[in-house]
Amino acid sequence: MRRQLEPLGIRFETDNDTEAACRFLEWRMREGDAIDQAIEKGFEALDGFFTFLIGTADGLALVRDPFACKPAIVAETEDYVAISSEFRSLAHLPGVSRAKLFEPQPRTIYHWSRA
Amino acid sequence: MNAAAMSPSREFDLSRAEALRALNHWLHRECAPGGPAVRVLNPDGAHSIAVGADVPVDIDVLGHAGYYVAGMNKQARVTVHGNAGTGAAENMMSGFVRIKGFASNSAGASAHGGVLVIEGDASLRCGISLKGGDIVVGGSAGSFTAFMAQAGRIVICGDAGEALGDSLYEAVIYVRGKVASLGADARFEPMTETDLGAVRELLAVAGFDHDPATFRKVASARGLYHWNADANQEY
Numbered sequence: 001m002r003r004q005l006e007p008l009g010i011r012f013e014t015d016n017d018t019e020a021a022c023r024f025l026e027w028r029m030r031e032g033d034a035i036d037q038a039i040e041k042g043f044e045a046l047d048g049f050f051t052f053l054i055g056t057a058d059g060l061a062l063v064r065d066p067f068a069c070k071p072a073i074v075a076e077t078e079d080y081v082a083i084s085s086e087f088r089s090l091a092h093l094p095g096v097s098r099a100k101l102f103e104p105q106p107r108t109i110y111h112w113s114r115a
Numbered sequence: 116m117n118a119a120a121m122s123p124s125r126e127f128d129l130s131r132a133e134a135l136r137a138l139n140h141w142l143h144r145e146c147a148p149g150g151p152a153v154r155v156l157n158p159d160g161a162h163s164i165a166v167g168a169d170v171p172v173d174i175d176v177l178g179h180a181g182y183y184v185a186g187m188n189k190q191a192r193v194t195v196h197g198n199a200g201t202g203a204a205e206n207m208m209s210g211f212v213r214i215k216g217f218a219s220n221s222a223g224a225s226a227h228g229g230v231l232v233i234e235g236d237a238s239l240r241c242g243i244s245l246k247g248g249d250i251v252v253g254g255s256a257g258s259f260t261a262f263m264a265q266a267g268r269i270v271i272c273g274d275a276g277e278a279l280g281d282s283l284y285e286a287v288i289y290v291r292g293k294v295a296s297l298g299a300d301a302r303f304e305p306m307t308e309t310d311l312g313a314v315r316e317l318l319a320v321a322g323f324d325h326d327p328a329t330f331r332k333v334a335s336a337r338g339l340y341h342w343n344a345d346a347n348q349e350y
Contacts, residue, residue, distance in 0.1 A: 066258075066277075067239070067258075067259075068220070068238070068239050068257070068258075069220075071200070071201060071219065071220070073219075086160055086181060086182070086200055087159070087160035087179045087181065087198065087200065088159060088160030088161065088162075088181050089160075090160070091159035091160050091179070092159070101179075101198060101216075102217075103217065103219060103238055105257075106239065106257070106258065
């Protein structure tokens with residue numbers, strides 16, 4: 001993937017696989033894909049286990065690979081969305097006892113945007 | 116109101132330092148049969164709550180549990196009044212574990228005996244490599260449920276995800292809702308009187324009110340039991 005992207009002008013700062021996945025999404029969005037479209041193409045192009053949390057200027061997207069090996073849990077309240085690998089690190093958030101808690105489904109795009 | 120709630124109980128507040136270690140140490144070394152019920156306060160997703168218990172005692176976890184709650188359980192009756200992280204009741208030998216909320220990946224993995232009830236949904240790989248335990252899921256179960264399960268029974272009251280029962284051995288699955296797909300070598304089979312009785316028994320144990328006749332059975336076609344050199348590795 002790195003060898004495919006570098007000739008297209010995508011620059012890498014590390015040798016990290018995680019960066020390769022990010023750069024792939026960057027490339028797709030540069031080519032005009034919306035974030036959801038870029039992630040859909042990522043399901044085909046990326047071979048491995050991943051959970052992506054993607055921040056943009058006005059929103060947040062979350063996606064897990066079809067095998068969902070990497071843990072993830074979401075707490076949603078009126079005031080915030082909190083995402084972590086396990087509940088332990090969400091337990092002390094204000095109002096978390098009233099939050100809607102769920103595990104994101106594999107191969108499903110979750111999207112939050114500022115109202 | 117059950118008797119345990121009325122008798123004095125032993126409390127462990129996990130918001131205090133070393134309380135988790137104290138709880139598990141007490142369960143392993145000091146807890147005697149017929150002793151007080153155990154209440155675990157402020158679990159807040161702590162890992163390994165009440166693992167390796169080997170005594171008939173009631174344990175109530177009052178909140179969300181982290182990884183491996185009630186792992187390796189023997190004899191104890193553990194209730195999580197919340198959700199459970201990865202590996203709830205994994206490698207259980209006997210006893211009863213109830214998760215009132217949802218359970219994350221690999222719930223009941225490798226359980227040799229006992230009953231695990233998940234009132235909400237079970238995530239992926241529930242009952243992976245099950246070795247004789249029983250699992251009842253009140254909601255739906257994720258992909259790869261019962262992967263390589265060798266013995267035991269899994270009842271799914273809701274839907275099942277992809278690759279249900281992939282590479283099953285002799286474990287049996289009963290599913291009431293939709294099945295996204297069957298795994299390699301898994302197939303639907305007719306429900307016999309024995310199957311209806313098994314579902315009725317497990318629903319009663321779990322406290323769920325469904326008609327056993329609305330469940331379908333998934334079992335191994337046993338096509339992978341013997342090496343087939345002509346299979347061309349096309350599984």
